[in-house]
Each structure stands twice: as C-alpha cells, then as structure tokens.
Amino acid sequence: xxxxxxxxxxxxxxxxxxxxxxxxxxxxxxxxxxxxxxxxxxxxxxxxxxxxxxxxxxxxxxxxxxxxxxxxxxxxxxxxxxxxxxxxxxxxxxxxxxxxxxxxxxxxxxxxxxxxxxxxxxxxxxxxxxxxxxxxxxxxxxxxxxxxxxxxxxxxxxxxxxxxxxxxxxxxxxxxxxxxxxxxxxxxxxxxxxxxxxxxxxxxxxxxxxxxxxxxxxxxxxxxxxxxxxxxxxxxxxxxxxxxxxxxxxxxxxxxxxxxxxxxxxxxxxxxxxxxxxxxxxxxxxxxxxxxxxxxxxxxxxxxxxxxxxxxxxxxxxxxxxxxxxxxxxxxxxxxxxxxxxxxxxxxxxxxxxxxxxxxxxxxxxxxxxxxxxxxxxxxxxxxxxxxxxxxxxxxxxxxxxxxxxxxxxxxxxx
Amino acid sequence: xxxxxxxxxxxxxxxxxxxxxxxxxxxxxxxxxxxxxxxxxxxxxxxxxxxxxxxxxxxxxxxxxxxxxxxxxxxxxxxxxxxxxxxxxxxxxxxxxxxxxxxxxxxxxxxxxxxxxxxxxxxxxxxxxxxxxxxxxxxxxxxxxxxxxxxxxxxxxxxxxxxxxxxxxxxxxxxxxxxxxxxxxxxxxxxxxxxxxxxxxxxxxxxxxxxxxxxxxxxxxxxxxxxxxxxxxxxxxxxxxxxxxxxxxxxxxxxxxxxxxxxxxxxxxxxxxxxxxxxxxxxxxxxxxxxxxxxxxxxxxxxxxxxxxxxxxxxxxxxxxxxxxxxxxxxxxxxxxxxxxxxxxxxxxxxxxxxxxxxxxxxxxxxxxxxxxxxxxxxxxxxxxxxxxxxxxxxxxxxxxxxxxxxxxxxxxxx
Numbered sequence: 043x044x045x046x047x048x049x050x051x052x053x054x055x056x057x058x059x060x061x062x063x064x065x066x067x068x069x070x071x072x073x074x075x076x077x078x079x080x081x082x083x084x085x086x087x088x089x090x091x092x093x094x095x096x097x098x099x100x101x102x103x104x105x106x107x108x109x110x111x112x113x114x115x116x117x118x119x120x121x122x123x124x125x126x127x128x129x130x131x132x133x134x135x136x137x138x139x140x141x142x143x144x145x146x147x148x149x150x151x152x153x154x155x156x157x158x159x160x161x162x163x164x165x166x167x168x169x170x171x172x173x174x175x176x177x178x179x180x181x182x183x184x185x186x187x188x189x190x191x192x193x194x195x196x197x198x199x200x201x202x203x204x205x206x207x208x209x210x211x212x213x214x215x216x217x218x219x220x221x222x223x224x225x226x227x228x229x230x231x232x233x234x235x236x237x238x239x240x241x242x243x244x245x246x247x248x249x250x251x252x253x254x255x256x257x258x259x260x261x262x263x264x265x266x267x268x269x270x271x272x273x274x275x276x277x278x279x280x281x282x283x284x285x286x287x288x289x290x291x292x293x294x295x296x297x298x299x300x301x302x303x304x305x306x307x308x309x310x311x312x313x314x315x316x317x318x319x320x321x322x323x324x325x326x327x328x329x330x331x332x333x334x335x336x337x338x339x340x341x342x343x344x345x346x347x348x349x350x351x352x353x354x355x356x357x358x359x360x361x362x363x364x365x366x367x368x369x370x371x372x373x374x375x376x377x378x379x380x381x382x383x384x385x386x387x388x389x390x391x392x393x394x395x396x397x398x399x400x401x402x403x404x405x406x407x408x409x410x411x412x413x414x415x416x417x418x419x420x421x422x423x424x425x426x427x428x429x430x431x432x433x434x435x436x437x438x439x440x441x442x443x444x445x446x447x448x449x450x451x452x453x454x455x456x457x
Numbered sequence: 458x459x460x461x462x463x464x465x466x467x468x469x470x471x472x473x474x475x476x477x478x479x480x481x482x483x484x485x486x487x488x489x490x491x492x493x494x495x496x497x498x499x500x501x502x503x504x505x506x507x508x509x510x511x512x513x514x515x516x517x518x519x520x521x522x523x524x525x526x527x528x529x530x531x532x533x534x535x536x537x538x539x540x541x542x543x544x545x546x547x548x549x550x551x552x553x554x555x556x557x558x559x560x561x562x563x564x565x566x567x568x569x570x571x572x573x574x575x576x577x578x579x580x581x582x583x584x585x586x587x588x589x590x591x592x593x594x595x596x597x598x599x600x601x602x603x604x605x606x607x608x609x610x611x612x613x614x615x616x617x618x619x620x621x622x623x624x625x626x627x628x629x630x631x632x633x634x635x636x637x638x639x640x641x642x643x644x645x646x647x648x649x650x651x652x653x654x655x656x657x658x659x660x661x662x663x664x665x666x667x668x669x670x671x672x673x674x675x676x677x678x679x680x681x682x683x684x685x686x687x688x689x690x691x692x693x694x695x696x697x698x699x700x701x702x703x704x705x706x707x708x709x710x711x712x713x714x715x716x717x718x719x720x721x722x723x724x725x726x727x728x729x730x731x732x733x734x735x736x737x738x739x740x741x742x743x744x745x746x747x748x749x750x751x752x753x754x755x756x757x758x759x760x761x762x763x764x765x766x767x768x769x770x771x772x773x774x775x776x777x778x779x780x781x782x783x784x785x786x787x788x789x790x791x792x793x794x795x796x797x798x799x800x801x802x803x804x805x806x807x808x809x810x811x812x813x814x815x816x817x818x819x820x821x822x823x824x825x826x827x828x829x830x831x832x833x834x835x836x837x838x839x840x841x842x843x844x845x846x847x848x849x850x851x852x853x854x855x856x857x858x859x860x861x862x863x864x865x866x867x868x869x870x871x872x
Contacts, residue, residue, distance in 0.1 A: 063814065263847075456700055
C-alpha cells in the first residue's frame, strides 16, 4: 500500500471526493456542530495543552513563545467562534465565473471547484489547527495538517474534537488528517506527496517557508515574509508620513505587514528625519541609516548592507536616503520580499509611477502597510498572505483554496 | 556575480522591469516588427536549420521527429503570422478586476500585471521559440528559453532574428534569453532559479514534465499529459457516441486531448462495442479491453492493468466495461491525468453528476475531448494546457502569463 504518509495522502484524497459533493447548507451545519464540539471538549483540550506547556518550560522555551502555545477557555471559545464566522461566509464553490456559446454551439463555462487536498505545515500556535480545518472544509477540501512538535498534544486534542464533530454529523473523519509522526522524514515525505496533495501552504517563520519551497514537489504557496518599505516622497505631507510610519512600524512589531525599511527623498530628509526619529524613539525603535541619514540625525546609527534586506520583526528600522523616485523604486525592488510597500506623496504622477513600478503584492499610496490582511481587505477570512505570483498574491481568502474546471455542454460536436 | 544561469536570470529580471512598463501600442508595434525581421532572416534561419537536420539524420532520428524539426519558408511565414496574431489580441495587462472602497475610505483595487520572468523548457519544435516569445512579450514578461539540443542551431537563429527586431525598436535584447549551454547541469540550475524566474513551464513529453516537477524550486505549471476518457452511458445516443469516439481517437492521434480510454456501461456494451470497434478499425486502431469487453467483441484484445493509465499517443485505445455511472466516475478519477473527460448521455442527472464528480480540467457532455485547446475555447492563443490545479487549469491563454497586484489609494489611513 505504501508508506505512512502515502496512506494518509490516499485517505485524504478519498475524503476530498466526498467533501467536494457537500452542499453549502450541510457544510455550514457541520461547522457549527464542530464549533460546539470544541467548546464541549474544552477541559480535555486544556489538559493536553498543559502537557505541551510543561514540556516547553522544561526545554526552556521563551516566554513569548510559551504565550503563543498557551490555550485558555477564552482561546477555545475564540476558535469555535472562528468556525462559526467561516460558516457565515459565502461559499465560493460552484460559482460559474463565465459561460459562453462558441460558434459551433458548444457551451463552455468555467466553474469554481475545490482544490482537493490541502496540506498545511505550521508552527507553534494551536489555533491554526481549527482555523485551517474550517477554511478547507468550507471550500470542500480535505486537509492534512502537520503542526510543530511543541504543540503536538494540543493539536491532537483539537483534531480529536473536530473528528468527533464530523463523526456525529456522519461525515468521514478523514476530512482532517493530522501527521502524528513529528520526524523530519515525515515532513520531507509530505512535501513529496505529488499526486495526493494539491497544494502545500507553509505557515510560520522564514526558515520553515524556505525549506518547504526548496524541498516540495507539491505546488507551494509561499506566505508571509515581509520586508515592507515606506517611501517618503519629496512631495509628501510630512505630518501624515510621520503618523503612517509610526503606525506601520509600532502598532504591532512582530507581523509580516509591519514596516521594516524607510526610504526618504533627500530634499525632505533633513526636515523629516528628526520628526520620524523622535516619534519612533517614543516606542523604543532603533533606527539604522545610510551615511546621509546619519549626517542629518545623530540618533541614527550606521546601517550595514544586510540591513536593507532584513525583516526585523522587532523594534528596529532601516533608513535609506535617495536622490529620486526612480532610485527609491530601484532600492525597493532590489531588497523587498514582494509583500507591501507604500509611498507618501501629494504628487499625482509620482503616486502612479510608484504603484505601476513597485513589484509587490500590495502597493499603497498614503496609507499604512499594516492593512495588508484578509479581514482589512474585506475577505472575512485569511489563509495567509501570498508573496509569490502564482495562483494567489497578497491576502488569501477562501477563493485561494479553490480552483476552476471547464464544464462543456455539447450535442454531438466533433472537430 | 554568480554562475552563467544566475547571470541570465538577473539579466532577464532587469529586462522584465522594462517590459512591464511598455504600453500596448508599443508592444504591438514591436511584435509586427519582429515578425518582419523573422521573414527577412528566412534564409539564414533555414541554413541553420539544415545543420540541425543533418545532425539529426546522423544520429538516426525518427522521420516523424525530423519532420517536426524541419523548417521551411512557409513555416517561417507561419511563425511570423503567429506573432502578428498575438499583436491583434487584447492586452490583459493593466485591467483592474475589481475596485471597492472600504469603510475606512481605503480604495482597494486588484490589477492584472505581468508575472515578470517566464522560463520555458521545451523539446524539438523550433516554432515554439517565436511563439513563446510573442506570448510572454505581449503580457509584459521577459522570457528565458531552453530548447532541445536537437534544435539548437534553429532556435539560436530564431532568437537572433527576434533580438535583431528588438534592437531595431530600441528595446533591450534581454527580453528574450536563450540558454545556449545544453548540458543537464544548466537545465538543473535553471530549475533552481527561485528569485529570478517567476514561473517555469515545461512543454514536451511526460518525462520532461515530470523531471521539471520533481526538480524545480521555481513554481511550475504542469502541462499536457492527457489520458482522456469517453464514457458511454447506458442512456447514450450510440450513433453520436461512435462519431465522437472516432473523432476523439483518430482525428489526430499524437495529441494530449485525444481519447485514450473508453468506459462503457454494461447495458449498452453488447450493442455499442461492435459499432465502435468497426469504426475504429477503419483507422487501424488496436482495441484493448477488460474481460467483459473481450467477451462482447472478439476483435478486442485483453488489456493489462497498465493499459488503464496509459497515454498511448498512438493508434491504441483501452475499453473498460462498468456496471454503473459511479463505477465509471471512480475508474476515471483513479486513472486519469486531470485533462479532458467526456460523457455521452441523454440523461440529465447522469450528465450533471459526471460533470460535478469527475476531477479534470475540462469535463464534457456529448462532445469530443479534442476541443480542449486555447483556440477552440476562443482565447486566440495557447501557452499550453495546464493539468494542475494551481494558478491556471485547462487551456492557458494570455491571462495565464499574468498575476495580480493590489493597488491601494489612501489619504492617511492608519490602523
């Protein structure tokens, strides 16, 4: 029959055939029922979570990571609420995006259908387990989850509750499969399940994502790395620039849409830099600049070449002073990760040129990069933020978990 | 600076920035000019083609493959005409697919933009060289081509003519780059150019495609393998079934949308099989069937398990007799390659169930699978036929060579 992972793959594929046939009403009812089941199993989930927390403390895990790992009654209620919200979203499956009649009478339509089997490889947060199931189930997919070994007890308890909910609704429990083998070999094998898994989505740090991109033969959607820039144009409203930079850098430091790099036109650098630096210093942000920036403001410390490409996810920001918009665009296109970039300007042509020429998933004029988010964009859900160009780019809502199929109605046509 | 391939990658990336800025009028003018240049260079292209033909004969290449390799004045005119047709197509770049205003006043739009750098790895036919350039250029992309070593002189001559056309129009010649290093190492390195190449499209046989899928770290669009089925339902119009099967199997044998496998409901097998076999025999087609099929018709020879999954690309077809529509769907979903499948039926529910449950890029009712083609679908062009689910599925027109970017217009919004 094949290896452990192949068996999981073929079970998921079998279950996905079933999921694809479910009507929206049925899927919504099951999501509500699974949400209830999670709440009912709160005690056992918390008990299992305690095992992960004990192990984490023994291994000397950082307090911030332990906090991400920790579940509480409220966090489980939030997970359940997340599933109920997914139930309330429109179902993208079955929509016919176009239908036309060809000269020979063939009616050719393009219909949105499930991908089939979605694989998700993720790190510590156990709430991803319920969230990923909800999004995949709503879109008629089966899901294979591989969480971090730190959260293995918590994840298994959540998966158990979901399976119990599915069982009560008389649905195949294989709609969610969890890779219990936490070895590196198992995850490597998962990345080679071409033919079983239709798409693999890594959710976690840059190391995890790069390892999946390098090793997977299954199509991957790259998510999340963000070296986001804000460019202060020579025609910027400087007071707006300072507010936006403060927000984009400090509102939440550890996220992929936070600003990591500033680019400033030389003609406003002398005036703008002290304003920006004094605002950022209030939040304890360290500013690393090029030579010109350091000249204009003594609180800026010298940046090295590596700083231009860094995603700090921390209270640090780099500053580059440029002589032109073209130089700014070139700098951004050289060092960015294709996530979110913003120009602050009152100048029409500069705004348009920046939007046209900067190569990223989201290009802003006069707004904070922090808005790159499925909820802020109005999708009602988010699977992640794609920084690649194929299939989905930018915040991914339910549609990113679907594909299309051509449906053709004939009456005997031959070529 | 890096290896030969990295240098090619970075030159292509540089050129792609330029290509993305070109207006449609400019792109169309250049395509016409390149078409003229190809015609003017007919003699030198034919001379170089002669070198490939001589080498091919020395190596004992099959006559059918030599024919694919051979250029003529007419074939060069056809290539030029292909570029002129691409010039006449609508430019997908710049279309804003949606634009809405969020409650906070942010205007968020989704705009179609070029992918950047497209890599194409292909086998013998030299006309792909001009075709691939035309499609990528029209969509604002740079292209890196790696053709088969059999066609190296022909391909280089065509690339030279295209570059000459670009030079005359004062455009960067790096908009088309040809990998002259024909070693296996070079192609392996090309597949690892993540960060330079945005998508890799293999065009050729199953071996080539599988090798690219297995080895590439660049996102790949799988194309072309087609084990296409026709299912003759118990409620089929048998005369229509025979016509469609004849067309799908014999109109052109060596193509991916040709029918390779028949599935027949047992209640019509006795009547239908002799009709089908006698029609196919006229074209010299060998029919391999399961035990039941062989019982009904002595001209059918026994099939083995491997036959169910075979893409013959030749005058052979397999026949499986089933007891129900469900069994037919299960058989097809087990052995197909996700290309094109057709049901012949007059029964409404069976038609709908087949379309809903068969997992393939194109699912037909009462029509030949041979219609799965960008031109037949009305796209005016075809890059290939995707048999994967990510990004593009089925025949790919110009849109498959594009991605989207979110453009966001604010007036100082912060979170």
